[in-house]
Amino acid sequence: MNPVTADKAVLGKILFWDEQLSSDNTVACGTCHRPNSGGSDPRTGIHPGADGVFGGGDDRFGSPGIIGQDANGNYSPDATFGFEPQVTGRYAPSVLMGAFFPGALFWDGRAMAQFVDPETGVTSIPLGGSLESQAIEPPMAANEMAHANRDWSQVTAKLAIVEPLRLASNFPADVVGALQAANSSYPALFQAAYGDPTITAGRIAYAIxxxxxxxxxxxxPIDAIRSGQAPNTVLTNQQQQGMQIFFGQGRCDLCHDGQLASTGEFINIGLRPWQEDLGRMGVTGNFNDRGEFKTPSLRNVGLRSRLMHNGQFTTMAQVIDFYDRGGDFGDGQDNRIVNLPLNNNEEQALAAFVSFAFDDPRVAAETGPFARPTLHSETTGGGPTGTTFGLSWGGTGGVTPEWIDVSPSVVGNGEFKLGVKGGLGGALAYLGISPSIAPLGTFIGGVPVNVDYTSPAFYFVTRTLSGTGAGQGHSTFHAAIPNDPALIGLTLNGQWLVQDPMALNGFSSSQGLQVTIY
Known part of the structure; x- marks a missing residue:
């Protein structure tokens, strides 16, 4: 139904690593699924869990997504994360070896084998389409890549006009060749892959x-051993002992067997009470599936920064110790999870084997099929694109207006925006913009001024802040950056002033922000 072709694969690779696939150009599929992290996420975000309380005992470690945004792309505070990046409720599963889970993907298996085109409602793959089903979810997920109420027409219209991988760098050879042949055009890339330039949700899913x-x-190393190479030429003595335990008293192969190192089953291992996360039961509605999650492949597990569906553990030693004690919560637990027990030397040997034997050196080095572009967020650390400077001044409740600054200031970014938070809700706010900064120590009526309002090029915009009450006011300034190379190097400086009767002389103010277009 979706045969592999070179043109389609490289189109999918470009889409997978393009942060422009998100609604605000900050998150790509590859942001959360990097080969040198075992196909998972090297970053860690904290989700408060079912109780909604950070540090409440059921916190989870997931992937940071986009900051909450309304249907118009305006920053909007999330009930849990405010104006910080939202965090998924589960640790990102590895994208590697996904081809060998054709029946269901995601920890709970909600990406089904039957792929239904999200635009037409037609079942285009009746069986074996879990990868296609999985591919269409993150671009529409408001806590991952999408503003509220995003639809596929917005995605396809955007791809029709943006330059592929405009924000990325260090392209591998196959990507360079495809972009050159297509003159850096998504319609031309779709033409090469499908025979015509039409961009659709189904084609995006097929390509990814x-x-x-x-x-x-x-x-x-495990592949070399299975191919007949003597274990003592591949593994250390400790790792050889660990291999014997893995296939023996450790019982690991009961769930992590075969070339995939996974049976693909959904199992409740007793990691946390099932009431915190229904797992497979949330998809099937079957009480017998409570707390069950897909058994992950151990391929490249030694490269992952966190382990288990909730990211609870950071070392293989912690995982081995968990299984050695027979899990922690028994309700609904699979009967294969039992107290072993192993002594300390045996646990260490098993951890040494599992952390090494399943890791492909090409994955760790990101070579061959795992070579990929460098994300924009990797070069900026995922933080602000501008630099704050100068003084700020608090308003009602002592709260100071602050910048929301994550949008890449790159030429051609039609969705560039800057936000403010921490003002007085409902108040009038002024954003002053100038090519130069004010002399150090400039004040007007006791309020610090950071931008040069005397410049002939100075201008300002007015906004009424959304929100109600002290520190709850927020707004977003949208300014599409034309795709004009002449703008590269242009530096602008901004500052927010918010009318506030409780502030000195009636105004609170943010620091200055300097942004350079590149």
Missing amino acids: ATYERTLISDQA
């Missing part, structure tokens, strides 16, 4: 899934 089907990790 095709790329993911090329991410096959099969050159790990």
